[in-house]
Amino acid sequence: MKVIYTYTDEAPALATHSFLPIVEAFAGAAGVDVETRDISLAGRILAQFPDRLSEQQRVPDALAELGELAKTPDANIIKLPNVSASIPQLKAAIKELQDDGYAVPDYPEDPQTDEQKAARAAYDAVKGSAVNPVLRQGNSDRRAPASVKAYAKKHPHVNKPFADGSKTVVTSLGDHDFRHNEKSVVLAADDTLRIELVTADGETQVLKPSLPVLAGEIVDGTVLEVAALQAFLKETVAAAKAEGVLWSIHLKATMMKVSDPIIFGHAVKAFFADVFARYGDDLAAAGLSANDGLGTILPGLDALPNGAEIKAAFEQAIADGPRLSYVNSDKGITNLHVPSDVIVDASLPALIRNGGRLWGPQGEEDDTLIVIPDSSYAGVYETVVEDVKANGPLDPATIGTVPNVGLMAQAAQEYGSHDKTFEIPAAGTVRVVNAAGETLLEHEVAAGDIWRGTQTKDVPIRDWVKLAVTRARASGDPAIFWLDRARAHDTELIAKVEAYLGDHDTDGLDIRILAPADATALSLERLRQGLNTISVTGNVLRDYNTDLFPILEVGTSAKMLSIVPLIAGGGLFETGAGGSAPKHVQQLVQEGYLRWDSLGEFFALVPALEKYAEQAGRPGAKVLADALDRATATFLDQDRSPGRKLGTIDNRGSHFYLALYWAQELAAQTEDPALAARFAPLAETLAAAEEQIVAELNGVQGQPVDLGGYYFVDRAKADAAMRPSATLNAAIAAL
Template sequence: MTDQSKIIYTHTDEAPLLATYSFLPIIAAYAAKAGVDVETRDISLAGRIISQFPDRLTEEQRIPDHLAELGELATKPEANIIKLPNISASVPQLKAAIKELQEQGYDLPDYPESPSTEEEKEIRAAYDKVKGSAVNPVLREGNSDRRAPASVKNYAKAHPHRMGAWSSDSKTNVATMGEHDFRSNEKSVVIEADDTLRIEHVGADGTVTVLKPEVKVLAGEVVDGTYMDVAALRRFLTEQIARAKADNVLFSAHLKATMMKVSDPIIFGHVVQAFFPTLFEQYGEQLAAAGISPNDGLGALLAAVESLPEGEAIKAAVAQGIADGPELAMVDSDKGITNLHVPSDVIIDASMPAMIRTSGHMWGPDGEEADTLAVIPDSSYAGVYQTVIDDCRAHGAFDPATMGSVPNVGLMAKAAEEYGSHDKTFEVPAAGTVRVVSSNGDVLIEHDVQPGDIWRACQTKDAPIRDWVKLAVTRARATGAPAVFWLDETRAHDANLIAKVKEYLPEHDTKGLTIEIMAPAEATAYSLERIRRGEDTISVTGNVLRDYNTDLFPILELGTSAKMLSIVPLMNGGGLFETGAGGSAPKHVQQLVKENYLRWDSLGEFFALAASFEHLAEFAGNKGAQVLADTLDRATGTFLENDKSPTRRVGGIDNRGSHFYLALYWAQELAAQTEDADLAAVFAPLAESLAANEDKIVAELNGVQGSPADIGGYYRPDAEKADAVMRPSATLNEALAAL
């Protein structure tokens, strides 16, 4: 088997991982008949942790650094990678995964919260490679093309999902700083020649501390520096807490503590402290001495104080703070889990569209929906959500049966923009100046800062920008829809990008195309006006807005972002095929363990797989792969028409049943196609067998529902147990084995 006919399917986490145990045997069996080899690589959170500590583990326990291997592959023309959603771990998630692995017999060190020895610093550095968005920047050696496949859009129009009604007197709003934040403090430069920069802090007494000694940059690269003024942040948060109480609305904070793994947990910690001022005035020193950080959230704090002498008093102070403040938006009102319990529980790109879809409401502590003040401290993109809220308040909820679509072309290659800033983000240790200095000593960017301010730099290389402009024109040409670059000329970074867009657009034939540049809030309003007329508009955005828009619009249009086609044309010719968002994956696993029912919808995997086969057919000249792609597309259409996606509750088909029906329809399409007689002959008996045994197979799959399931671990399930749980139909297993 040559590398040219190979697909890499990633083992990730939570519900997508469990679904893989059911779906991958089908994929591998079908692909093999067309000469396509399907291999797996483990990029799960647990797998990435294990790969960092080979010297501490037995031979059987070790896992190679599959992420690094795939990062290397992504730069090669033969790359063909199907990437499922993975955990972007917050510190509490990372600690939980370490604990589970230790209990499973892995000799892993604890996560050092405040490393002091050299060994602890090395351990912390190893774990820091794993937390946050460690995967995507490594694999995304190309820009993003995300859109709703026609079959999904048509299904959503024919079967519109429920949208909450909006009231013109809704008190829901976004609160954002607008000054003294990352957006307003941003400075940006375009690098003239290849260089190595350094980032340093100059204290008030002139002491120079190098924060990052080497930042390699290329000619034409855009480099930004900015900071969040923490004193202004604290004033802002205190004001918004009072505003929420005065307006009698829920208070919620919306951040991205997973992707922005350095800055946003710190901001989250400030929200927790601002909400409980008396608690931290009275017990702040004791909490800090015990290593309890507000950055980890209220849940971790409450768990940790159990062992402190003041534990009961601290818990009472928390209860008093909740009573004194505005009502908090809840993650789980039944269990008392608030918006402030876990930094990774409320992720802005998933939480804001869900709120907008639900009448502008979040869940309150009484288990009822209520208007909400959504606090988004940095103002870079907060206006997008406020614009959508204002539009719904004025015109009512959107209608999925008639609304247009907003596909996205996203600039993300080579860790572009803010999402590549983790290794260049610092909590300022002392008053002074942070500056970016070239190799010859020129100061390119500098900011006066105070202790606790959050300073960050990010990079956007020229080649990805050029490729992004090309991809935008390609999609506009292919669809006829207007392409709008969401760029704000009054923001430093965007001003430099606008200059480059204007430089690179003339390289392409744009005759007859509508290509615009608008600030994000203006672009949102333009797109919404077209959506309500049933018209499509391509949003051409940077990396963060790519993330936000590819949840916002699909959740409104389709009810979910998991059904999007997500293609990353890699810059060196390969393909990365992503399968949708994993935001609801934790709840799905909880339901499976409780009642052996997995409601994860693998539709995104179906689309990614078809696109992967198509790419492989073109790259390797494998005609059988093209037949697999075409028949899978048709089978997915039948799957949608017959409504075989998982239902929400025990009794209907779940993820495993949906995989059976996809296998049935795919086998039938393969048997009926005329492009490859040999493949038709191979799949005819399987199609016949699956159809004849449909009732029996569904009964075997559904018969296990309703009682607890043992998968042997949350972060690292036991492979044999997970396989047994996810493949409970002997009849289906035997049919695949016979193939």
């Protein structure tokens, strides 16, 4: 038995260099075995290409190992946020590895040879949200801990009001999109399906030759019609110009790693329509794809004979069009620079908190046309925007909470669509055919349309319903299934939910089924009354809601308690969202200050230790967990989270205070006298040396930090940067 602590990317990984030595020392003193596994983007890339690496360079496939572990009762995994790599991020990581002497291949944009096709397949297993579907072999129970809600009520952040007459609105395609073209079927028996395209001239192209399915599984197919998408995007650009508002597109190019980069590419082409009309062939010949955004296109123009001319055309289009929203106006990074920079679930709550405004070319705040092409979940954000306009901002000091129970096990719903999403090469009919040759689903398609298939297995649905009832019973709060009877998939899911609710005692419980927009409105109404409402959602809404409500309630989604009771009996404990991680790394590199808040790691460690006590029969692990829970409450009450500017404690200082309070709680507890005696000297040492330790930690601020890389950091350099207090290091080592 062991607790597995994952090593990931960016700010969470840097924080691990500081926090994990503390965890290992405290856990070791109680006989708890903690090990790490590297599931970072760089680590996952290296694991794909052992034959191209020297023996010293090879790394095990930790993700595959943990994926198998997650299917057993022994799993006890603490999972930190990781990079869900877009193509530009993947290419940047590949270059870092190559520059460091690792002979991994280039990413093949258009693979022709068998070797290139094999490399592309390997990279396709790494890019996007590759980690979560492997590890999440259970459904999600995510909520704000009571201590976090108490802190938010005591120290409320500011949710700004929308200005009178605010022009900020949400717009979506509303027709001819994934939601409206969806078809669904429930499999009566185990089968193997095939997805094929029958072109207009009668040729059959097999898109996916083998798709194993189980009895009771829901299989969906849908298509986003590109002609309608292009017309819609063109209309939004004109509308933003006419209204004088910022234009901003919001997608999930990390989670929906096949479909959304293509949609993003259409958005780039729509905004720069004249540029692509004049120079599209030149860009394509140079391998510069709109799907990768301006961040790849603009630097690539230097190699073109007419590159300066094309760059000037892009600049003129920005000047002539509606004002783009900017990710970083100081650095000229627009909404259209990188597909993974503007992730809908993180970007829109920030907009709502900021009074419905994003940031323009000069850093100015302004109303925004929020473009969400597919209408499947756009109504959730539209409902929140209109509610805040009508009723004012949510007050964190008084509002209730909206926890989430999410269906995500076994790559449920859109989450598992990556290998079943295709940009259609020619007009015809896409068919899903069973082993007997019968057509289960079919769609008429045009060249360039995006067809997507998804699966949702029956066992995860049963478990999801059970978890929803369990949470409703434990909390006494209403549980609302966010399901739309007008959607084909949701219709099938509702039938299963209604049937499986009958397997449980629901007497006295308030359990309802509402369409997402209606569920949003009810949750907001109750939220303003100080009441709590459990949102029970599918996989994408799980992702969206567990950012949207926490950001409005407690200021960030990084402070959430996220427990995944694995179906096989183990546990996966997640530590919050990493959407702000890149900016935190930049600040550390520039001025030696890491603002990342590890509170999510503290919260995840508590149930992991409790699980270990149960699995291994070690009561000391439960004592550790209880003491950590109390220490975290003190940590919050004493406001020891990282500050926002130099001179205040950063991530490293927050770890010191957590260690201090944890040691004090362990020294004071009476359940395990031997453990109390073990920690009493450490508690005394840390308390006595507080001023010196804080001075050592803060004294390194203000200086640039060399990490030796971004995606592939030098571990020794990261250790030195994240553990600068000799006094603290010695105290932990003495334990």
